[in-house]
Amino acid sequence: MPTVIIIGVIVLIIILLIVWGIKLYNRMISHKEMVTNAMAQIATQVESRWDALSNLIQATKNYQTHESETLTNIVAQRSGVNKNSSVDTIEKDDRAFQQALRAIDVVVEQYPNLKAADVYQNTMASVNNYENNVRHSRMVFNDTVTKYNRLIKSFPNSIVAGMTGFQPEDYFESTPEKQEMPQW
Known part of the structure; x- marks a missing residue:
């Protein structure tokens, strides 16, 4: 009888471990x-931000052909960002976006009438809005990654995570450029 009880307890423990796993x-x-x-x-916010920037490029085409071509080339070279993108891909895309903004600043400095135009001001407001949305989305992403990483790194969860292939995710890091709000 004690052997049956011991075997029953062992089976119950195994079943509980399987259910827990x-x-x-x-x-x-x-x-x-x-x-x-x-x-x-x-990715959605980054795509919208690029769309707003493309509209801004259209507004600058009337002012200078060379700068317009430069901006169009920058937009064409941007990386495709989607839900499977890595943090590095987003960072690379962000650098291309900042490069395009700097190129637009050059055009605006040469043509003060452009800066005063309603199209420019409205489009820059849209770009700024999407930039803020991207920042907020990064904060949400980092919070979500924190919860996920805690779950898979804590013991005994780390054992199951290791056996099933779950890996920690990377965070977006703060850089001096990202700490400052855009000054357009």
Whole structure:
């Protein structure tokens, strides 16, 4: 009789461990999906930001052909950002965007009438709005990554995460350029 009880307890413990592992695995999947969703939100805002910048480029075409071609080339070379993009891809895209903004500043300095134009002012307001949305989306992403990384790094979750291939995600890092709000 004691052997049957011991075997029953062992089987029960094994069943409980399997149920716990399945629930934990599903929680990790859920958190990983939230990270993917947060990156998709960034991708959406980045895409909208580039669309607003493209509209601004259209406004500058009437002022200077050379700068317009430079800006168009910068936009054409940007990286495609989507929900599967890495933090590095977003950072590269952000550098291209900043380069395009600097090129627009050059055009605006040469043509003060452009800066006073309603089209320019409205479009710059849109760019600024999307830039703020990108910053907010990055904060949400980092918060989501923190929750996910905590889940997969804490013991005993780290054992299940290691066995099932869950890896920590990277954060967006703060840089001096990102700490300052744009001054357009």
